[in-house]
Amino acid sequence: MVCLTVDLIAKKQFKKRSGISVKHYLKTLTHLYFSNKNIEEIGDLSICRNLTVLYLYDNQLTNICSLNFASNLTHLYLQNNNITHMDNLSNLQRLSKLYLGGNRIAVVEGLEELHGLRELHLENQKLEQGEQLLFDSRTLLALSESLCVLNINNNNIEDIRELSVLKELQHFSAAKNKLLNITELEAVLELWPQLLTLDLTGNPVCKKQKYRDRLITVCKSLETLDGRDINELTRQFLINWKASKEANRRRTNNQMLARTRVADHTNVGQGTHPGHLYRPANAPGWQPQQPLCSGIQIHQTQRLTLFS
Template sequence: MNTKLGKVKLPPCRPKTAKNPNTVTHIYYDHKNLKKIPLIDLSTVCVIYLHNNEITQIENLKSSTVTSLYLQCNNIYEIKGLEDVPNVKKLYLGNNEISVLEGIDHLNDLEELHIEKQNLPMGTALCFDPRSIMCISKSLQVLNISGNGIESLSSLAPLRHLRSICASNNRLKDIEEVCELIKSWFYLREAWFLGNPFSKKHRYREDIIAASYCLDFLDDKAVSASTRNFIKCFENEKLKKSSRPSINLEEIVPSLPKNYPLPLKKAVSASLVQNKLHILGPLDTPVEKKSTISPNKPRLKKKSHHNRIIKEEMNHFPGSFSYEMRLPT
């Protein structure tokens, strides 16, 4: 290292090998074409990198210090062997062959679960074991289940502490079900739903934002607080209007003439109902106006519009004036 005093020789770094177990916190076994997890000392290891291999089973993992486990891009078809690493907080299992999310009943501190893009047969989807979902419901904050052919998220309802969910490129069609789930996820701040059938519908973003509480990002687009409040107010007003009871005129007035148009029969206001709709007759029947003049009181003659205008104009002329006509000489 160059300084003002010249070159200073730094002491050599202690290698992270088995000879110095007190310094071994990360183990790198990625891209090694491994078919099995080797049996090694994990007494001080916190992070294990085993991704991009050919591992088919999770085994030989016994440690209370491991907090992050990278097993993506392997050939794992079943989640087993995690009972002896109970303190794992980050688990990466993407790009494997797992068909059921299970075997994580002992991971009570799991915060991040990445199980995206499983290599499953055509037409099949990733399933969720209810017992496993309940066990991680109080700790899980980040969930990535994209690209797994999932048609429903109803089994994920217990995950009340989710802050980020990536469910893009699945087969989700029912946006109402998704919105109901988001209403129960009070801490959700990031969500990805692109690539699902309901994402092609008009105003799907507005529906999800209106159902959320503190969503900041939706499909990589920021959601400001003002935008969220405006959409919520708009949806609330729309809900109030839709909740008003509709009145069918035919049910109230059985003897209603048949020549009333259909929109009139379905959109009668409550005020008309209170004013005794039975007095209405057919549309072609003239309605007689009731006279407000007493028969004993003499009726005053209404001044014509023409006379009133002449009188108003004369008030603007001076009291005396003359008009002289001169003939040409």
């Protein structure tokens, strides 16, 4: 078993220089490169308190441990290991970028203290058959004010409505998942006003009618959709087309409502006397009634009588 220790660091990375000791080197170390070294465990590295960037991708790690000392860490690369849980990250409060793609993580959790995290990469988790990547609501809420980049490609995800709280997102990639409902997708995207790039290639929703047009009109700031740039003239045309379509729909609805009111008024007529219900001619007991004379007719009748 290969364990990452200060002795291993000194052996592999330290180059002797005049006047610089190994201890001094470890204390001032900011970048540590140990990718693809068959590392299975992280030992005591507490002397490396100035560490800001740690490369441990393409190893054999099964958990995240022994990093509580790294309060200055800003970039952590742990992709392509065998990590199953997102543990022991709460002390990394300066962490800005976290790479965990290609592991065995089933639940995104344990990031409640990382209020400065801007990028989270979780693509291609090695999940069990029928399993999909899940998100802890507490973690999502904690990241809602900071997270700008989220990559969840190829994780069997069927629904992203719970991600709607991530209102600062600028780059979102969820390619090769199982997203199907375009209406639900539109509702989420409307809550991401700063979104610049969106990648949903390989999802069933991409086959929906007017898929691209609908998303372009919803995402007013979007610059790239599924790897293709969005022309601003095209966006404005689609927005105007949508507005015109909605105006026509409202006008049609208003006309239908007006016709319904007229029909209702006709069916409840005034009859001979105000307040009488209209009775069809073929109704039982119906009898024609003599029309009342108008005021002019009465006046003319009186004149005829006077001069007869």
